[in-house]
Amino acid sequence: MSAVVILFRLTLLEAARRRMLLVALLMGAAFLALFNLGFYFMLPNVVAGADEAGSVGVGRGDFFNFVLMAGLYAVNFLSIAMGALLAADTLSGEVSTGTIQAIAVKPIRRSSIVFGKWLAFAILLAAYQVLLAWGVILSVWLQAGYLPPNPIPGLALMYMEAILIMTLTMAGSSRLTALATGGMIFGLYGIAFLGGWVEQFGSFSENTTAIQVGIVSSLIIPSEALWKRAAFEMTAPLVRLLGFSPFSSPSVPSNLMVVYAGAYILVSMLVALWSFGRRDL
């Protein structure tokens, strides 16, 4: 059995034994239950509101889309928080408790440790996001018969964002303590979040400086840009036109930005491998 597979299985077992899976599953179920219930009680008002506005060309679908995107926005935040929480303690925790020592002296590459853990987290995040995101989409579809446009590319972009945050967290965890890593990640997330709003404002008011500030923040960490692109893919055409909504954006990140985010993940991974490979344990 290759060392990557051994560490992959060990990490999944750890998530199960240390009750991470159980807690994530229970909280995810609670989230979906609340979303379902909320949508159920909102549905009559949404339908009435949509029918009233129907005369100006806004359909029920546009309203359903708005509610759906609010749900996916929450799923997106939960996913990246999950990515950061899974990875923040994984390398640093094993270094500080010393459990890594008996592992790292074995005839394996240190990169196998990093890569095995990464793979396990990637699988866990995929499962978590599939459960929550499809839970939200199904909830709207079952109750209102509405499906958003482009759900597959949209969810893939959301998944990419969770992977980006998780990989960057592992890079931090390869050298910093769990707390410092967490501080770094949420600090960066804050930058991206704020930058996204500045850019949205700039785009709305045609202020190029504000747009540039947003682009720079996306280059520092392209997580928010991935969400904006995902939201654009899944937003109903009319809501796209309306532009200013907390869950979508008038300034749509380009394909180039998505490619940049892919490179960002790759570089984060290389930093994690390099830095953990060289550090004293």
Place this chain on the structure above:
Amino acid sequence: MSTALAIDTDRLRKLYGDSVAVRALSLQVAQGEAFGFLGPNGAGKTTSIKMLLSLVEPSGGTARVLGAPLGDRETRRRIGFLPEHFRFHDWLSGDEFLTLHGRLHGLDGGDLRRRVGALLERVGLAGHGGKPLKAYSKGMLQRVGLAQAMINDPELIILDEPTSGLDPVGRLLVRDVIRELRQRGTTVFINSHLLSEVEITCDRVAFLKRGEVIHAAPVKDLHLEATRVTLRAGNLTEAVKLGLAAYGEVLRRDGELVLLSIASSKVLPEMTRFLVERGVDVYALTPHQPSLEELFIQIVGMEGGL
């Protein structure tokens, strides 16, 4: 084989920023030897071991372990290691823990299963393999850690404070295991400040102080060095008392009793002849062999560790 070295280091050095953890470690351990690595806390014992195991990258110097340069991955297949504090993934059961470490060594299948069972029994944990490590006592953790270090039937086993958590029964077991390993030709490297353990189990010891080996010798020779002798004799003239100074330092004189510090018990026959030839009535000549504890203080000094 007797001349091959399991460990050979030359001025191995580790700096953390400005502070020196290991100054210049030069050490030779022969294959098949049981070697004790002694020193006060903070002398650099654990850092030295970590460099040998490529957990820590040296700042300078060179070393070969089992004939290969540091960091050679294939060589680690032939090394076993019990870390200090024996912290392991405590959400695994004893069986799972040993299986994991066996797999990391590339073992698998029925061979590994049999080996896990045999080792649990060897360290006195038969019947405890299904329990999570969380439920193990400190002594049980150390035993399962020792089994982990033997999972690959290593040529070189490095034990960092192997008996620190154990009660007398556990220590006896570790001693037995070490004796067995030696009989099979395994090189045993023990890092310890429990000197009585090292005295019983090791062939040779090195004393480390401030990251340097300040003394290395076979255990049996340590007792020949620096010894004290009490002489009880009648008819001790002043000339004889002065003559005794040639054999050692007279520490105290009280009538018929003289306490001498001698450099080695090798001088005793010569000293006896001298006394008899001078017509001294020798009633008793009693060497007091210092324990390793006393030697440790003599060699390392009283400052102790930090």
